[in-house]
Amino acid sequence: MSGILNLPRSRPPKAHQMTTAPPQPAPTHTPVAARMSFLDRYLAVWILLAMGAGLALGALIPGLDQALESVQVMGMSLPIAVGLLVMMYPVLAKVRYDETHRVTGDRRLLALSLVLNWIIGPALMFALAWAFLPDHPEYRTGLIIVGLARCIAMVLIWNDLACGDREAAAVLVFINSVFQVIAFSGLGWFYLQVLPGWLGLPTTGVDFSVWAIFLSVLVFLGIPLLAGFLTRTVGERAKGRTWYEERFLPRIGPWALYGLLFTIVILFALQGDAILSQPLDVGRIAIPLVIYFVVMFLGSLFAARAAGVDYARSTTVAFTASGNNFELAIAVSIATFGVTSGQALAGVVGPLIEVPILVGLVYVALWLAPKLFPGDPSVPGTATSSAPPHTARTDREAAR
Template sequence: MSTATHDSPTAPAVVGRLSHLDRFLPLWIGLAMAVGLLLGRLVPGLDSALDAVTVGGISLPIAIGLLIMMYPVLAKVRYDRLGTVTGDRRLLVSSLVLNWLVGPALMFALAWIFLADQPAYRTGLIIVGLARCIAMVIIWNDLAGGDREAAAVLVALNSVFQVVAFGLLGWFYLAVLPGWLGLSGTGLAVSGADLAGNVLIFLGIPLLAGYLTRRLGERARGRDWYETRLLPRIGPAALYGLLFTIVILFALQGDAITGRPLDVARIALPLLVYFAVMWAGSYLLGRAVGLGYARTTTLAFTAAGNNFELAIAVAIGTFGVTSGQALAGVVGPLIEVPVLVGLVYVSRWARHRLFPTTAARS
């Protein structure tokens, strides 16, 4: 993608900078959901066919789809630039606090507030809150005029930290904290080892593959070739993998979705609140600590975005492909994508009002 300009573009200009695949991503997701629903109703015995071969408790077609959609986005990360951001203590500390303390805690609270009587959906939302952004947020950050290198570094840090912390945090928020707070009705027996195992498979494998692809590709042909020739070729595979996975998930979730549309709406509501609160709060925090527009924008988008691919993978691996937890994960991208695209425009609008000095120089 081209470097984001620092003037405030119109909505068509921002959308026009996306590829056709990314520009209509909400539409593709909606179509994939519709195709999945039709397959679930028209193809008998689909459940048995998908479960014939499993990997880590997940049907092989879904496992392949999940790995395919994770790999390209991790191949885009600049793993050699950790030092460009780690020296900015304000940005680094703010990001770590927002991503690994505030974000999971906020989603936990919203899940219990909105879905106290739906333990499966509640658990799915909590998993989404634990899956911090690792890739697609770079697109939104770039369009909003954020600091591209800072976004890449924060994404890399989240990727590594996620492998280490996801299982422990999942065990804490799903099995320990509800008991401490006297919350009942969870009906959970969550193993931190099981969660960590699924993270290692569906994040660790594509993370290693992405790192090696960049390292070996740049060594063999150079960075310019890697960035301008290879990445555009493999990038669309992430969307194809996501859409394929959504088709299969909705084929297996068809009865639950069509039979309980109000449940889908109930899952969507706390997600909307979460994205709005996390983005606005992070944006105001960045301004308060004096980060400037570019890094404030990066902080806001990396804190608000979630790795719904990982959330779906963990929900399927831990609770099953037809579980309510998996359904909550699938609803995630349907809400997150249009919301974060809208926040690109909000960020551009807020720049001239909250950062007048920076805007004057552009």
């Protein structure tokens, strides 16, 4: 379209000069899986293997969970922190920070994300927790805390795999992190004390540490965000954008998935005993979580589509609204209620369910894309977006 708009104006041809233009081929949709790398194509398999490996390590090596848990810095598990930083850095290094202004100027996108993340998401988790766990106050409270902890880490991986808008993801994750520091404690008080009191339900006393919330945001988002920004800035100035995106990024890209798999192994090695020793309780906690992730993702995707947002940004909105910050939820639950509490177990079950469900939703998003967004150049696999998933955004931007 931009090429047509830039053509010089000319007089329309006379009748005898008119010719019939040859019919244009309809846009084609190349299966995205066929163009994924081997690692990306079987990501669900690797994640399941990582979960199984973590559980096996925790069960077969006595004292491994205590040994890993003892390696802490300022109350945070160092192995998990390292895995998350390795996971997030390549994704944030891919962001074109000089183009984030086109996201911050989109008030419709920002408003939609804020409503979904900070009003609908916590309210839905509150309703599901009470509907499925009315007789388990500890698990119920743990689920509500999971619902309040909006995702600032793994969502970047899911968004990238589904060919979402990287700049939009960076901006929305940053906004979520700011709101998390400001609003987490107040929302916890509202959903655990005020709202249950209004509804005549039992209340739960809470005393969240604002410092713990701020530290989580600073480490899990601030450090990789700064590293990604500096890497792109220095790399482009030294070698240019073409070298940076075609030579440097492909080298560091796979480390995002390596970091993800490492984090999953460590997390499940740490919490394997809690998961394996209480399978029925894990199943009860899992049911509302599955419903939450699926409803939030599909509801957010259709809401963004109804608001006129394109596929790339609709996908970003959907993943940022459906993902949760399990690191923060677990840390808050342990600090507030204890490491062996039911609240902590609910927090641990969060990633057990979230990781495979959101990986599955990546494939759902790619499958729904041409059906929900026909003719949208940001849909991966179309004639205007024929590059592999991790490079398709270049073609999308050229088509805008």
